Amino acid sequence: MIRSLLIANRGEIACRIIRTARAMGIRTIAVYSDADATALHVRQADEAVHIGPSPAAESYLVGERIVAAAKQTGAEAIHPGYGFLSENADFAQSVLDSGLIWVGPRPESIRAMGLKDAAKKLMEDAGVPVTPGYLGEDQSPETLRAEADRIGYPVLIKAVAGGGGKGMRKVDNAQQFLEMLQSCQREAKASFGNMQVLLEKWITSPRHIEVQIFGDSHGNVLHLFERDCSLQRRHQKVIEEAPAPGMDEATREAICAAAVRAAKAVDYVGAGTVEFIADASDGLDAERIFFMEMNTRLQVEHPVTEEITGVDLVEWQLRVASGEELPRKQEELSINGHAIEARLYAEDPAKGFLPSTGRLDILQLPHGARVETGVAEGSEISPFYDPMIAKIVVHRHDRAEAVEAMETACRTVAAWPVKNNAWFLARLMRMPEYDAGTMTTGSINDHIDALTAAPAPSGGMIAAAAEAAFFDHVAWENSSRETGLMGFRLNAPRRAAASLTVEGERVDACIDIDLAQEWRDERIGREDFGNGIFAEDGATFALPAFRADGGGAASAHDGxxxxxxxxxxxxxxxxxxxxxxxxxxxxxxxxxxxxxxxxxxxxxxxxxxxxxxxxxxxxxxxxxxxxxxxxxxx
Structure with a gap:
């Protein structure tokens, strides 16, 4: 068994790997950039090594520094997590050439699945159904447009080296094609150093179904059932769940068997995911499910598979990398209940999902749910990396219970002053298509206006903020004054007034003093964090007392x-x-x-x-x- 492990990653996945490694008695070594000097994964690891400046290209993506850190600390193995260097075959080879253990698939397997066009050809040979499209070497704009015309619009342009939703563009008509192609190629070059693309027929009612597979060095390959990752925005997953809603046993058996064939075709070792696109226009059917790509690493959404199978996939990775056989046989695995994962991001859905950066002065994450995070209250959300705050995971007896639990969990999130998408995630749980399990990859976009309309504080929250402002003002003005006669009237309840600043405007509220004192500590569904900061239904607001000080900032010119x-x-x-x-x-x-x-x-x-x-x-x-x-x- 591996005795010491360097994690070549950061954030929540680094913390996740550290947790399992520690439970297995394995010493952990973290790496960090300037921006991550005080990060949670650095504090949790047994040892940490600085590897460079804040930009990932100068630290986490410099393989030589990662290997040097492993050598310096006496690590026996390197776990890449996901993202960064996790699917870089050359880096995997350099780890092995250095005499270290690579916790991942063989470099040749990564190469085989790393380019989407070559992978599709390989899958066709292995009897795995693939989506109709163009995989040719001729990358001239004229040829690509002619092929798109032949396939028929809409088409999807995909970078052959892409992943994580990068390098993908939907084209609705021929007039858009060249502009979308240039944008896709530019992003592909910047992200992957490879401008080559392929074309696929756009499925009009697409469901994104993926299968978790696992192989060992003894020739054993099995699956751990499927996940549904259909709720996406800009081709990036937002909500994932297992098992897939509406999946019957015959279809499940067919798709999982195809995933195992795909893994065996590249002699796969370790954790991997085979991703499929399903035409769900008439439910899920094996005849309308096509191979998209294989991710040769652990996936962000792996916790939902862990929850329904009772398997620790990181533990399996470490055991397989140590040369052991898979801990279970296929017939020993079964589905238990239903699990959902939501990705909590530092972003503002009401402003086009613009990422938000800064210090998390307030961070409240849900109880009663599995929370995977790489930050804590007081942490910085940096502009240099993916803006994920946490993954929220719930596991319940059935899907209806899981959906309800996830909505509740998202509604209890609070963060300030960094913006976050918790209220947006809670709204997703209430979408009719999601509730029915008939969502597609276009469902979010279909309802984007309603889903992203900026939340406003409720009347109850404004009342609570007014009460807080009133009592805080009384305490500040004269902490020794008795409040018993404030607002006294002979023929009516005691009342007082308070003014708040709500979205830059003055709002006046009337307070029933007796009820306010009685209920102040019994507000259900709202949180008072002090200093005018309140949270409700997953949204956090600043509702300070209004100050008529004559100040104000000039707004930017409209243009x-x-x-x-x-x-x-x-x-x-x-x-x-x-x-x-x-x-x-x-x-x-x-x-x-x-x-x-x-x-x-x-x-x-x-x-x-x-x-x-x-x-x-x-x-x-x-x-x-x-x-x-x-x-x-x-």
């Missing part, structure tokens, strides 16, 4: 285009003096592993262009200024 977060300008589509239409794309900002298109707020002229392609910009930096057409005419 000012400001950077919504720190990032890099990767494309500029206009020049000074250009005429633009409302909604026209001006430039693209890359930040926190995502592209953000910045558009004209109204028709007019580019009066100033303050950013150039390749520029690194800070939050709220002026990038451009649009002068309205009306002003130009006047």
């Amino acid at each position: 000012d285009i400001l950077a919504p977060m720190p990032g890099k300008v990767i494309a500029v589509d206009v020049a000074e003096g250009d005429m633009v239409e409302a909604g026209q794309r001006l430039m693209v900002l890359e930040a926190m592993k995502m592209e953000h298109a910045l558009t004209a707020p109204f028709s007019g002229t580019v009066a100033e262009l303050a950013a150039s392609e390749g520029a690194q910009v800070q939050v709220e930096a002026l990038l451009a200024r649009i002068e309205s057409a009306e002003k130009v005419e006047n």
